[in-house]
Amino acid sequence: MTDTLIQGRTGPWEIVLGLEVHAQVASRAKLFSGAxxxxxxxxxxxxxxxxxxxxxxxxxxxxFCVEQAVKTGLGLNAQIHRTSxxxxxxxxxxxxxxxxxxxxxxxxxxxEGALEVERDDGSTFTVGIERLHLEQDAGKSIHDMDPHSTYVDLNRSGTALMEIVSRPDMRSAEDAAAYVRTLRTLLRALGTCDGDMEKGNLRADVNVSVRRPGEGLGTRCEIKNVNSFRFIMQAIEYEARRQVEILEDGGKITQETRLFDPGRGETRSMRSKExxxxxxxxxxxxxxxxxxEEAWIEEIRASLPELPAARRRRFAEQYGLTAYDAGVLTAEDERATFFERAAGARNAKLVANWTVNDLLGRLSAEDRGIAESPIAPEALGELVGLIEDGTISSKIAKTVFDKLWAGEGSAREIVEREGLVQVSDTGALEAAADKLIAANPEKAEAVKTKPQAIGWFVGQVMKETGGKANPAVVNAVLRARLGID
Amino acid sequence: MSELTALTLTDAVEGLRTKRFSAEEITRAHLEAMQGARTLNAFTVETPDRALEMARASDARIARGEGGPLEGAPLGVKDLFSTEGVETTAGSRILQGFKPPYESTVTANLWRDGAVMLGKLNMDEFAMGSSNETSAWGPVANPWRSRGSNASLTPGGSSGGSASAVAADLCLGATASDTGGSIRQPAAFTGTVGIKPTYGRCSRWGMVAFASSLDQAGPITRSVADAALMLRSMSGHDPKDSTSLAVETPDFTQFVGRDVRGLRVGVPREYRVDGMPAEIEQLWEQGVAWLRDAGCEIVEVSLPHTRYALPAYYIVAPAEASSNLARYDGMRFGYRAGGGTLTEVYENTRAQGFGDEVKRRILIGTYVLSAGFYDAYYLRALKVRRRIADDFDRAWETCDALLTPSTPTAAFALGDKDADPVTMYLNDVFTVPANLAGLPGISVPAGLDANGLPLGLQLVGRALDEGTLFSLAGALEQAAAFRSKPERWWS
Known part of the structure; x- marks a missing residue:
């Protein structure tokens, strides 16, 4: 983990991070009032x-809020206290x-519990969970509606929160963000928190300290209420640098609560320990x-859905997906469901490619979630099916995808209407090949000594047929005509 | 004065049922009595219009042959109980003008059973006091006076308005509440009956909180049977109060008059406190003799941790109060003082809104919960509380109820003890242990002292065993044959 160290003027420093995540319990009613x-x-x-x-x-x-907390605790492999x-x-x-x-x-x-966190590169690390407790949220003070008064909105007052406290087990801003991302995925899969950070339904207090590698824990500062992955990382980077500078100047860190100012990208003192x-x-x-009751806890345990980590492993094994694709597809419940519905009995790796690269790529470019996808899972599955059975080429499939996205009908309708069916008729392809060889005798001769030059002929035939030719068939026809093998 | 106001609740309900008089008649008689007794300052709010409206509705039900067990009976309500649309201040300026949009469970139960509300009764501010002198609306006068004296005496507290109104025949019975003795001590000072039931018997929902783990509602009435009748209506499980007990309410009235032969009555030796007046001591012995004559077995018991009860109480109760009273910040209801900043508004509102005794207890409570003091005070007090409950549990191995004096003295003069809070706190010495242990306790008038002032005896019972208390209290009541009434000086 040496690559996560901060290089200071006087040597390397290690960042130590612990998070307190406040997750609003997904519940139609508040924790204690029924509102x-x-x-x-x-x-x-x-x-x-x-x-x-x-x-x-x-x-x-x-x-119900208690049930949600127990469910979350079980998802974190944590001890459920029979009495609290x-x-x-x-x-x-x-x-x-x-x-x-x-x-x-x-x-x-x-x-106590634990959460296995996966980084983007597929490597994993474990974050210890110290505790999870239930508490009420406060209302909201609005200071900017009137120059002389503060307005108070109590709608949020009494809403149930789960405060999930981690051990100081993270060593970089990226790992802290990965932890929150994994936790969010888990909560969403469990249905115990919608994880909507923009609405403040998931927010984190970040405890930051720095130390020389191998030394004991330094004095920490707590950064309150950070509510996006980007801000969590920025706040940590800034705060760690600030602490290193103080220490390298011979100063001491004062334990205090700080606020992150996203506008300036810096943390500011809110109140000191005193x-x-x-x-x-x-x-x-x-x-x-x-x-x-133990029986109730067991009932809840039995009702748990497949959790993201288990699902990720299953996707990799059952569908032969790469760790990355499995991770992306299991990051959200809706994605996993979409994928499995699209895959059906088809080539799952191909479906995964199309889901991750084409569909999710396009959705994220438009800042939309998979729930808002204009292409239904069955429709994407049909498109992949057409590639699989050779009806269209992958290249044509991109065009069909665009039209699917635009709502111009099903993949099959589009292909038929636009005449995009792949040409596998050897007769037509043979005629095209013969014509090409006759027009380019010297190139045909060269292929005999340099077989890789056949690519030029393949490209020309594809061009000739407007991309509709089946590349495998074209290849076979050319090889026969050019006398290779 | 009307004979109707002198009836017991039990007799009045019977008279109403048999149509010897109407609910409107008996209600008007009480409203008139209240008007003539304003000098007692027992009521903070009179609700004559609502009373007459409720009475007429009762009469209509009685005419149809319907009606609940309290149909048409005019009652008073301690101002601690929220009453929908009727100002509820708990004796505090900070709640001035507060009209709750809800009705407390206890009062709602009474109205369900047909009772008629006459008005709201004065009390010590937030039920913190033993003399009714901490009320923001002035002290209540005890209808009783020392023989040959015109000095105003305290009716006790915090349910002073309730006790005074019942003793002066201004209502047939009144709701009260008891955190450390606030039902039993005023009952003893006014020659009335007051029972604090088992913690959790009555719902606390809608009752302005003083100390949540100790507060319990109960009635003050003119007879043991009346207390049983009224408590039966007030009690019952309430899902809106998590500490309310999910148990059936027995028909308490069936226990009054029951044979007490063979019941074992414990006399705790630790209750013989230094400086207890001889009269109280004699009354206690008299009570023992009455119960022995009635066929009870008398046993001496020991409650060794009794002396720690008062100190523990004065940690636990203020601790809870300091938190319960944090909501009175001038922001959403009640009194608000001006100020340039938020902190100033808080400070001015609470400085002006709360009286001295309330402030004193908030300070004590805040102190004992503070970092560094929590273990030494609050946690230790909780341990003492456990020991006190254990003492009682051990006592129940050899007896079925305990007999003690209700108070260490008779009613004292207003202004007599307000200079020294600790002297005032000592009033609760016999009543506080039952609150700490959550046990039921009843005070029964047992005689007059040399000055002609009433004195009470207390019975404490097992949790949920109010039945035995009603039986024993009935026996005491019968033996004492307490018939005295205060001389009517106020109208």
């Missing part, structure tokens, strides 16, 4: 008197109506300890 959860509702339209902290209102735990508790984290802020957040400090629902809140955690007396 609806949704993005895009009018301000304060989804707020119950519990969420607004009215006097005498009490929290009642949402069973809810604690209050006390602080004042207008978007925190109760004056405390209900969280799980002392006894989280999920304990200014840190004393949250006065204590067990929430309004809630009983959460006790889970």
């Amino acid at each position: 609806a959860v949704g993005f895009g509702a009018g301000p304060n339209a989804q707020v119950s008197t519990v969420d607004a902290g009215f006097p005498g209102m009490l929290p009642v735990l949402n069973r 508790r809810f604690d209050r984290k006390n602080y004042f802020y207008p978007d925190l109506p109760q004056g405390y957040q209900i969280s799980q400090l002392y006894h989280p629902i999920v304990g 200014e840190a809140h004393d949250y006065r955690y204590f067990p929430d007396p309004d809630l009983l300890p959460l006790v889970l």
Whole structure:
């Protein structure tokens, strides 16, 4: 891992990273109030008197959110705690109506686990999971609507979050991003979080420290609320550099909470350890300890879908895909489903190529997900089927793909309507070959001593037939006519 | 004064059912009594229009041969219980003008059973107090006065308004709440009956929270049978309160008057505190004798951790309160003070909105939960709490209920103890252990002291065994034959 070290003026430094990921639980109702959860509702339209902290209102735990947390814990191969508790984290802020957040400090629902993370190059590493706990989200303060006032929207107040805390097991910005990407894929596959980072449904607090290779852990700074892969990497790069510079100048790192400013690409101090809140955690007396039945945990375990890591391995083995293609196709549930529907009994590697290179390439260029693909999986499968049975060439297939994308009918309809069927009629091809050889006697002679020169003849025949000739048949005809072999 | 207001709840309900008088008549009689007793300051809000409307609806149901177990009975509601559309302040300026858009489960249960709401009853601010002097709306006066004195006495607290109103015949019964003795102590000071049921028996939903793990609703009434009748309606599992117990509510009224022969009654030796007036000591002995005569077996028991109950209570309760009261920030409801910055608005709102006792407890609670003090105070208090519960569990091996005095003194004069909070806190010394252990406790009027002031005896029972308490309380009530009423000086 020496390639991930930072080279400072005085030698190499190692970055040590641990992440706290806040994942909004996919649930129609909030963690304790039964109020609806949704993005895009009018301000304060989804707020119950519990969420607004009215006097005498009490929290009642949402069973489904607990099930989602257990499911996630099982997906992380983590220990599910049969007994957990809810604690209050006390602080004042207008978007925190109760004056405390209900969280799980002392006894989280999920304990230690591990996540195997795959890098882009196919190599893998393991990130230890320290814990996962359930907690309420706060509301939203809007400071820029009025110069003198802050507006508060409590729609998000009380929404269920899973805080997933990793061990400090990452050593580079890329690995941190890969970890979040893998975790996001897992959550989406489990259906426990939609992973929508733009809406803030998945965000990370990044703990960054640096040290000389082989030395003990350095003092860390926590960068709060980073909500995109790019920002996570930028924040880490900047923060690590900042810390190295301080240390190399003989300074000391102050433990503090920092904010990442995406506009400037830098982190800024938010509050130091001395200014840190004393949250006065204590067990929430309004809630009983959460006790889970073993049988229920097993029921949830049995209901788990195929997880991304297992699916990736299966795709590689069952379909003979490259590690890269398997990774891309299993990164999202919808992609895997699309691929398997398209592949059917066809040449899976070919389907994978078309899905990854052509379809996903085009979709990503237009910033769309596979769910918004104008080409249905069956339609792409039909196109690959036409290549497989020799009806069209791969080259023609690109044209057909464009027309499919434009919604001009099914692959077969397009091929028939536009006369794109590949010419495999040896008679027609023989005539074309004879004509070509007769017109180019010296080239025909040269092929006899330099067989690779046959390529020119193949190209000419293909051109002659408007690309519709079956290249394999053309090759065979030319070899016979030119007397090679 | 109308005879209708002097009835017990049980008799009134029977009279209504048999149409000897109408709900409207008995409601009007109470509204009139309330009007004549404003000097007691027992009610913070009177709701005559709603009362008459509810009474007429009751009369209509009775006419149709329908009606619940409390049909047409006018009751008072401690201002801790949220009442839909009716100002609910919990005795605090910070909730001034707050009209909840919801009805507490306990009061909703009472209205479901046909009861009529007369108004909201004064109380110590956020139920923090033992004399009703911490109310933002002024203290409540006890209808009782020392013989030959015109000095205003406390009705106790925090349910002082409830106790005073019931004692002065302003309502047939009242809801109250008890975190450390707030039902039993005022009941003892006013010659009324008050029961704090098992923690979780009554839903806390819609009850303004003081200390969530200790708060429990209960009734204050003029007889043991009335308390059983009213508690039966207030109780019941509520899915909206996670700490509400999923148990059936027994018909408590069936236990009153039941034979108590063979029941073992424990007398805890640790309750003989230093400086306890001889009169209290004598009353306690009298109570023991009454129960022995009724056929109970008297056993001496030991609750060795009793002396730590009060200190533990004054850590746990303020800790929870400091967090429960964080929501009163002036942002969404109630009182808001001005200020140039957010912090100023918070500070001014809470400085002006809360009274001194509430501030004191928020400070104590914040302190004991702070980093570095949590283990030494809060966690240790939780351990003590466990020991106290263990003490009771051990006692239940040899007895079925405990008999103790309700309070260490009779009602004291307003202004007498407000200078020293610890003296005030000592009022709860006999009542607090039952809250810490979540056990039911009832105070029954047992006699008058030399000054003519009522004194109460307390029975504490096993969790969910209110039935035994009602039987024993009924026996005490019968033996004591407490019939005294305060002299009517207020109207």
